[in-house]
Amino acid sequence: MSVPQPPEPIPGARLLFSLDPAVSHLNHGSFGAVPIGVQRAQQRLRDEMESNPLRFFTQGLVDRIAHTRRHLATFLGADPDGSALVGNTTTAVAVVLQSVGLQPGDEVLSTDHGYGAVSLSIQRECRRTGAVSRVLPIPLDATDEQIVQAIRAGLRPGRTRLLVVDQLTSATARLFPTAAVVAVAHENGVPVLVDAAHAPGMLSTTVSSIGADFWAGNLHKWGYAPRGTALLAVAPQWRDRIEPLVVSWEQDAGFPARVEWQATLDYTSWLAAPAGLFTLRSLGVDRVRAHNAALAAYGQRVVGDALGVPPAQLPDPGGPGVALRLLPLPAGMATTIDAARALQTRIGERLATEVAVMSWNGRGWLRLTGQVYNTADEYERLAVRLPALLAQR
Numbered sequence: 001m002s003v004p005q006p007p008e009p010i011p012g013a014r015l016l017f018s019l020d021p022a023v024s025h026l027n028h029g030s031f032g033a034v035p036i037g038v039q040r041a042q043q044r045l046r047d048e049m050e051s052n053p054l055r056f057f058t059q060g061l062v063d064r065i066a067h068t069r070r071h072l073a074t075f076l077g078a079d080p081d082g083s084a085l086v087g088n089t090t091t092a093v094a095v096v097l098q099s100v101g102l103q104p105g106d107e108v109l110s111t112d113h114g115y116g117a118v119s120l121s122i123q124r125e126c127r128r129t130g131a132v133s134r135v136l137p138i139p140l141d142a143t144d145e146q147i148v149q150a151i152r153a154g155l156r157p158g159r160t161r162l163l164v165v166d167q168l169t170s171a172t173a174r175l176f177p178t179a180a181v182v183a184v185a186h187e188n189g190v191p192v193l194v195d196a197a198h199a200p201g202m203l204s205t206t207v208s209s210i211g212a213d214f215w216a217g218n219l220h221k222w223g224y225a226p227r228g229t230a231l232l233a234v235a236p237q238w239r240d241r242i243e244p245l246v247v248s249w250e251q252d253a254g255f256p257a258r259v260e261w262q263a264t265l266d267y268t269s270w271l272a273a274p275a276g277l278f279t280l281r282s283l284g285v286d287r288v289r290a291h292n293a294a295l296a297a298y299g300q301r302v303v304g305d306a307l308g309v310p311p312a313q314l315p316d317p318g319g320p321g322v323a324l325r326l327l328p329l330p331a332g333m334a335t336t337i338d339a340a341r342a343l344q345t346r347i348g349e350r351l352a353t354e355v356a357v358m359s360w361n362g363r364g365w366l367r368l369t370g371q372v373y374n375t376a377d378e379y380e381r382l383a384v385r386l387p388a389l390l391a392q393r
């Protein structure tokens with residue numbers, strides 16, 4: 001079967017970034033890439049901070065943070081007064097886990113598509129409280145209906161105190177039917193935390209349409225914000241119970257200020273984050289989303305062909321707009337996290353191409369992304385050179 005046409009490139013987009021032109025950056029998913037204009041916006045804020053630190057921190061910073069949060073939350077379709085800026089999704093998850101009041105015998109349910117560090121956080125909070133972590137296996141080729149059914153069957157009403165589910169999974173690049181999952185959990189009286197680390201900027205689904213108790217997403221991946229910018233949205237009934245990880249001067253101000261103010265930190269990444277959304281809007285939000293998803297799909301097909309993977313065996317992301325795509329690696333390769341990391345480094349060094357290599361359920365996977373700075377020839381070059389590198393073992 002022939003490979004579909006790649007999307008039209010977005011002219012000049014690569015020049016908006018500081019990326020090394022000698023390297024193909026096909027892994028926007030892990031740490032994003034900050035446009036030069038956004039880096040400059042942050043630097044201007046840092047210059048302002050350094051010109052008079054006392055004035056910067058004590059005169060209006062809390063209000064500037066609130067203003068920024070409202071701007072970002074509105075873009076994401078979240079309640080501007082029911083959301084808090086935090087450093088990253090990992091922090092947001094920890095805030096939620098320690099705020100839901102887990103008791104001995106309670107259970108936190110998650111799926112085997114969950115992010116590794118989030119699983120570690122769940123495990124630690126369970127050890128600390130006497131709760132139990134249970135991980136539900138969901139097959140990679142499960143349909144949306146099957147995912148919802150599996151989660152419905154996995155809930156233990158009265159015992160499951162929290163369900164943690166991804167909006168778009170990291171290791172498997174699968175869009176979960178989050179709104180339907182939330183609905184089924186709520187029918188069973190179970191609150192839901194949605195890990196939406198990859199959603200902001202990439203997906204058009206609004207936070208409020210998902211209806212989760214807690215939703216956490218990074219703006220520093222697909223929203224072009226400086227690193228250290230994430231939003232935690234909390235449903236009204238939980239807001240009074242949310243406790244920050246670190247108590248500081250805004251503690252008595254309640255949610256969200258008590259979560260946002262974490263003492264003396266560099267808050268310029270948050271204040272510069274609207275410049276990331278400005279970049280996205282200038283390029284055209286819908287155009288960027290369509291381009292990135294189509295390019296990732298193209299890359300998956302071209303590299304899949306080169307590795308001899310039939311199109312029917314290429315994992316489907318389960319919905320539109322997904323700019324992360326997965327490919328199975330030959331059997332026996334990257335079956336552990338260490339082996340996956342070693343292979344990822346080898347591909348980076350030998351092929352000057354940054355990709356994500358994942359180990360999921362004992363099998364190795366390659367994860368490719370599409371971004372405005374990528375072009376079709378980068379995936380084509382990888383397709384030509386990767387088979388020989390993998391054959392070397």
Ligand SMILES: Cc1ncc(COP(=O)(O)O)c(C=O)c1O
Pocket residue numbers: 029030088089090091114115117118166168169170195196197198218
């Ligand atoms: C699904 C998922 N959850 C959580 C995270 C953690 O994000 P951060 O490192 O910004 O906290 C990631 C990062 O890639 C992710 O993909």
